[in-house]
Amino acid sequence: MAGVIKFGNKPEILASSAVGGDTEAKGNLGKYFDMTDPTDRFGKKTFEQAESEMQRLALNFALKKSGLTPDDLDAVFAGDLMNQCTGSSYGLAEFGVPFFGLYGACSTAAEGLMLAAMTVNCGYFERAASVSSSHNSAAERQFRFPLGYGCQRPPTSQWTATASGAFILGLCSGETGVVLSEALPGKIVDKGITDQSNMGAAMAPAAASTIHRYFSESGMHPDDFDLILTGDLGQEGHSICRELLLSQGLRMGENFSDCGILLYDSEVQDLHCGGSGCGCSASVTAGYVMKKFAEGKIKNILLIGTGALMSPSSVLQGLAVSGIAHLVRFSKI
Amino acid sequence: MNLTNEEYGKYVKRHALPSPVVKDTVKAFVIGGTICAFGQALQYLYVAVGMDKEIAPVMVSVTLILISVVMTGLGLYDSVARHAGAGTLVPITGFANAVVSPAIDNKAEGLVLGIGVKLFSVAGPVILFGTLSSVVYGIYYYVMKLMGV
Amino acid sequence: MIIGILKAFAVGGLLCAVAQVIIDKTKLTPARILVSYVCAGVFLTALGLYRPLVEFAGAGATVPLTGFGYSLAKGTAKAIDQYGAFGIISGGLAGTAAGITAAVVLGFTSALVFPSRPKFKNFISESKKTK
Structure with missing residues (x-):
């Protein structure tokens, strides 16, 4: 591979x-x-x-x-x-x-x-x-x-x-100076989760698998990044992902966060575990992250876009929801 | 990562934030009870103004259905239900909400295939299985009657 | 009268509370709860248990969906008494005709009248915004 x-x-x-x-x-x-x-x-x-x-x-x-x-x-x-x-x-x-x-x-x-x-x-x-x-x-x-x-x-x-x-x-023409320097396509990971209201748990193993593969292959360390963002694991999935990585010897620091958690105000908005959907990681990265790059606050980040693969029929037929996680690295040059 | 699917499932169940059962149940009890108490008060009122005692409970249901339909249309029902849970699901108002909400949702898909079909998306199974069980009960009741029990 | 209303509150509330515990503990979807409650109403009526509950709690027993099951069963029994075997297929829906007709007709009408709204956004929050 x-x-x-x-x-x-x-x-x-x-x-x-x-x-x-x-x-x-x-x-x-x-x-x-x-x-x-x-x-x-x-x-x-x-x-x-x-x-x-x-x-x-x-x-x-x-x-x-x-x-x-x-x-x-x-x-x-x-x-x-x-x-x-x-x-x-x-x-x-x-x-x-x-x-x-x-x-x-x-x-x-x-x-x-x-x-x-x-x-x-x-x-x-x-x-x-x-x-x-x-x-x-x-x-x-x-x-x-x-x-x-x-x-x-x-x-x-x-x-x-x-x-x-x-x-x-x-x-590269130096317009924003933010380039995509690396990428790692994800594999489909099925851990048998059928609960449609716990998508974070269904996607967390895929995220953990991609993150673990990235760090073992690239020789990088989590502390090398200003921000490591999972797509939309939410509070539940993100904390599972952190524990899964820890069990494999990868300790993620304070810079490990999630677009779904960042997007909403969890104290006021009562949206439970946070945001999800294609638009979640897309808008957080395109809006917030790119702005932080422009302000010079960050130089190096990882985005691990997470997806739950299922359809309304597959859920009704009792099939498990599998997860996928694609990693891209943004760097300021 | 070496967890089997079964182990992971158990781990996720342990890890998941539990539903606040006690709080949910108290809210469901109070709100569901209030709807029924309101229904009972209506029933007394209807009888007091001279309605037939057999018809009054049915008209109570119809009134509650009307209230639920209007609240759903104004977008109020789901805002109450997110707190009330089963308290707004189990009373007849919940059935009416299940009839109206998909109908409103799908009006852009047309009168027949939008509203007409989706009106029954949650209510259909309720009517189907209700009718089925009433027929099973009917057969039982008829046979018992023939046997003179 | 106050006692009657309190009884309706207690019994109706209890039926809802039971459903809430089932939802929280089993993740059973709301549609399945509705179906189970209607079938349970028919079943309990068949066992002769639901009628006393209706006599005791009034709307507390007829307003929850188990009451819908009770009406189905009651209608069936009544039609069988009247018409014999024919009542098996004619009684159930006759007993619930008013409820179903009201829900369907009002549902259709309101679908024509009201717009669809994002979840948890009602006409109050919408009218505030336009100001």
Whole structure:
């Protein structure tokens, strides 16, 4: 197996943007979004269309920041949580950019970044974008219960973020100075978790496996990074992941955190274990993390995008929810 | 990482934050009880204004259904239910909420295949299994009657 | 009258509390709870246990979904007494016709009237925002 991929040609993040809903605006990272909509609708009639609109807006913001036009993009790698990836296809159709639809559940942001970086690094594309999104109201309807249905959410449950994040990658020109330096694609890990309201536990073994592989192959140490962010394990999954890594002799420090935990204000918002969904890690990375890079506060971070692989039918058929975790490393040059 | 799936499952169960059973149950008891007490008060009222004693309880249910439907439409029912849990699920209001919420949710998919189909997504099984058990009970009751028990 | 209301509160509350313990302990989904409660209502009526409970607690026993099961069973028994075997297939739904019709008709109407809203966001929080 190939192991850790090193991007020698320095694919750079030319621009990034984050768009979010109301809950996200009121969370810890509200000020890092380029735009939030208090109605969660983004002027659209349905929440599915709103999710597409978020992707369109996010890519537009990123294009504007980088001073590029859609014609400057050679491809876009995009994904979301809705059936057949329609959030992305309807949202990005009007750009007229060659399109790759991805499904990596909540790990899609990291997966898209990795693929975009690969194609740019190899010179197939001069510039490629990666966009991903999730919408709480669309995901609830598809995966859980109707929106107005009165049900109690167990303490281990997470809140699908209404958010989208977009990145534009190109060969290094010193625009932001943030490059993708390494990547490690994840393997599917099935640990037999069937509880749909404990996604953190289903994804934690995959995250632990990818993180452990990375540190044993790369020779790096957790303390070498300013921040090691898992995608959306939430409090429950993140603490399981920490314990799993410790049991393998890898002690993670204070710099080990999770996008789902960062996104919301756990004391006020009562969203149990934190955020989840494609839009969670995408918007936290595109908004908050990129801002911290720009401020010079961080120089080296790992993002481990985590995804729970399942469908409403697989859950009803009693199949276990397996996890996947893709790792990408961001470095300031 | 060398945990078997079974060991990991047990570990996760141990690790998981437990549901606050006592707090949940007290809330369910109080809120569910209040809905029923309100129903009983309505029933007295309906009888007092001259409604038939057999019909009054049915009209109480219909009134509660109406209240639940309006609350669901205004987006209030789920905000109460996140605290009340079974307290708003078990009373007939919970059944009405299960009928209305998917119907509202799916109106963009059309009158027939949206509202028409999804209206029964949670209520359908309730009516199905309720009717099934009533038929089983009916057969039992009929046979017992024939045997003169 | 006060005693009657208190009895309804206690019995109705208890039926809800039992369901809550089941949900928290077994992770049984709400839809399964509803189905089990209706079937339990039919079963308890068949055993002759539910009727006394209705007489004791009134709405405390008829408002919870077990009461829906009770109405199904009561309707079946009544129709069998009246029409014989035909009652097996005609009685149950007849006994619950008002409840089902009200839920379906009101459900349809409100689906036409109300917009769908994000979870835990109601019309109050929405109208605050537009100010």
